[in-house]
Amino acid sequence: MQLLLLMLLLLLPLLLLSLQLLLLLLLLLLLLLLKQLLLLLKQLKLLLLLVVLQLLLHCYCYYYYS
Structure with a gap:
């Protein structure tokens, strides 16, 4: 029993370090x-900006040529 406790006390610092x-x-x-x-969020933000710009360009061209 004492040997087990001694081993546990010796291994405790190693266990704490591992944790x-x-x-x-x-x-x-x-x-x-x-x-x-x-x-990823930055890339999605840039992608959204490109989609909005493309939509604005599409709307501008649609009204300009109609």
Whole structure:
């Protein structure tokens, strides 16, 4: 029993370090995911702008040539 407790006490810092590293890795992954999401939102915003400009050009040409 004492040997088991001693082993547990010796392994506890290693376990805590492993958990900290895992948490750090998860936070890094979340950061990368958010960065990609922001990039995607910027691209969608530009795409929407292009669609609106194309629609405006279409309306202008329609009224100009009719």
